[in-house]
Amino acid sequence: MAPLPAAMPHDLNAEQSVLGSILLDNDVLPDVCDELRVDDFYNPLCQKVFAAIVELYRESSPVDLVTLSDKMGSMGVPESVRSPEELGHIIVTVPTSTNVAKYVQIVKDKSYTRKLIRMTKDILERGYKNEEPSSQLIQSAESEIFRLSESLSSAESGDMSMFDIVMETLESINDAAANGGMVTGISTGFKYLDSQTAGLQPSDLILIAARPSMGKTAFALNIAENTALKQGIPTAIFSLEMSAVQLTKRFLSMHSGVNAQNIRTGQLSFDEWRQVTESANEYAAAKIFIDDTPGITLTQLRTKCRRLKAQQGLGIVFIDYLQLMEDDGRSNSIQEKTSKISRGLKAIAREIKCPIVALSQLSRSLESRTDKRPILSDLRDSGAIEQDADVVMFLHRDSYHDHDAEDQDVTEVIIGKQRNGPIGTIKLKWIAEQTKFANLEYKKRDE
Incomplete structure (x- = not known):
């Protein structure tokens, strides 16, 4: 079985733009933390930065280059890559946080693509080994696809605004x-x-x-x-x-x-x-x-x-x-x-x-x-x-x-x-x- 390419699908600019939007405007934190997980980031340093951001958010602490560097230090990240100066080079400076939802969507999309690739590779490897009946492989593939699809459907469903909920409720009452x-x-x-x-x-x-x-x-x-x-x-x-x-x-x-x-x-x-x-x-x-x-x-x-x-x-x-x-x-x-x-x-x-x-x-x-x-x-x-x-x-x-x-x-x-x-x-x-x-x-x- 051929190895996976060295670089799997990802968008470094989108990952850095998400982090930059958070630094620019901490008010986007609740939405970003609700939508993304650490492993949705592909770049290892971006993963560490986001993990530190999540911890600061849980502590209700402000997120800036100084607090971020300090939190990463407490998490064991070497100073050579976590100093405010180094972080400033990695995190893209965005002019506005208005587009953060789009950046988040790009990061999520690439993350699901990588998960699908890993799942497919696992099924292929098991198939080449020829140690399991095909029915078991098919069931495993269906189960993994089901879990991934269920996760994606749940993520895409999102929250409805109260206006939309009220309109749907009134329509239901009218139908009744x-x-x-x-x-x-x-x-x-x-x-x-x-x-x-x-x-x-x-x-x-x-x-x-x-x-x-x-x-x-x-x-x-x-x-x-x-x-x-x-x-x-x-x-x-x-x-x-x-x-x-x-x-x-x-x-x-x-x-x-x-x-x-x-x-x-x-x-x-x-x-x-x-x-x-x-x-x-x-x-x-x-x-x-x-x-x-x-x-x-x-x-x-x-x-x-x-x-x-x-x-x-x-x-x-x-x-x-x-x-x-x-x-x-x-x-x-x-x-x-x-x-x-x-x-x-x-x-x-x-x-x-x-x-x-x-x-x-x-x-x-x-x-x-x-x-x-x-x-x-x-x-x-x-x-x-x-x-x-x-x-x-x-x-x-x-x-x-x-x-x-x-x-x-x-x-x-x-x-x-x-x-x-x-x-x-x-x-x-x-x-x-x-x-x-x-x-x-x-x-x-x-x-």
Whole structure:
């Protein structure tokens, strides 16, 4: 593997101009220190100078050639390179600090380019050694690109002025008023659930949790059908448990009204075939994108979501289910892995400005309680899920635990957490033969 060129991409004039702007006007220090790190500078002496400037800033001390020289001395820098005279030769004298933001941007851009080069070199060297499977190399490359891109996106997002925030807020309020104060996000298709949540909001992480056989997947598919077919919203489904064909069979049963078992076995009457075919034609034209990659990682998910957002205008994402995802590195425990994934999903939701609906398992501990309605502490594997989620919904059906229950086909949707709205319970009708839910009378249980 050929060595990297002696000099990597950098702009010495920009680095020196940043330092000169600080000396000229200490008022630019907060913005510069917020944007740059010591290793963003390429020139070794510029690194030492900026490190000393950061220390002076933390101490609330003035920054000039004298204080800078003294601070560098306390940090072990030889006097031969830190005297005020020597520093004056290195630091460019700029006529004004007005352009410091541009100098900072140049320094940052060169820094990210160098990081990308180093990362690429590492992957190339590992590839030439031929000691790892290609799949592992690809995953490593994706992970490194993800971290670098995430860092760059975070750096570029910047702060909004209060004026911009107020204008965006007023626009949001106006949109809500135009919708009659009801659904301001994406409708779930369930009337009373929408009245409680105002729909699924952009950038929110929504968690749907339940014990097995409560209908988590069916509930998510009901919402996905409504978003894609009835609202025309490009919808992505990442299915880690079921294949794309299995999911589509469920979709066809839900939409056509044909018994799911008949579709699975192919035992269909002429009329049922017609109903299924009509539904299939509607789904074939819908913007639903199903990815059934098992063990998908956060990096892979983010890459695919960003591509769908750019190419298809992605509007909502479903994940079935969270605990089957893999993190990009090594975690010491299931709890740590789940925490990383939940934080990552929230970050992706904010980046693509779409709601992400993630299904989750619940702890078995609730089975030992008399009242088996789930609560937040039942979330499996990590308390971070509860913290990261904007909305947490639980599914509960009495008839699952009590075969003599009065309402055999009623499922409760318990809103256990809603960051920007009320909690409570609404009821839906469970239609087992078609693995779907339907609207039922409204009932709210406040805690």
